[in-house]
Amino acid sequence: MRSHGTKTPGAKNSANRFPSLMPTYIYETTDQTRPIRQFEVKQAFAEKPLLLDPATGEIVRRIITGGYGIVVRGGAVGPSVGSCGSHEEAGK
Numbered sequence: 001m002r003s004h005g006t007k008t009p010g011a012k013n014s015a016n017r018f019p020s021l022m023p024t025y026i027y028e029t030t031d032q033t034r035p036i037r038q039f040e041v042k043q044a045f046a047e048k049p050l051l052l053d054p055a056t057g058e059i060v061r062r063i064i065t066g067g068y069g070i071v072v073r074g075g076a077v078g079p080s081v082g083s084c085g086s087h088e089e090a091g092k
Contacts, residue, residue: 026063029053038063 027050028038037058041050049062 025049026065027053027060028063029056029058029060031058034058 022042022044024040024042026038026040028036030036037053037056039053039055043049050060052058053060
């Protein structure tokens with residue numbers, strides 16, 4: 001018999017089981033009359049964005065960043081992504 005506090009292996013709350021998998025979001029204050037402050041917060045995907053800076057109480061917005069910045073370029077080694085067959089054959 002299991003106790004009521006035991007989590008099952010298939011539990012949906014993976015943020016608690018894997019805290020390092022939570023993304024880090026960048027926020028910045030929006031009041032143009034004061035110095036703009038940027039800060040980072042680790043949040044689960046399901047959490048709503050912050051509305052106020054926890055340190056100052058100012059209104060904030062979440063900054064969208066470019067992620068890892070990985071660029072995949074095709075054509076140098078093989079056919080481009082999504083191509084079917086050779087491009088040379090299509091022109092014949």
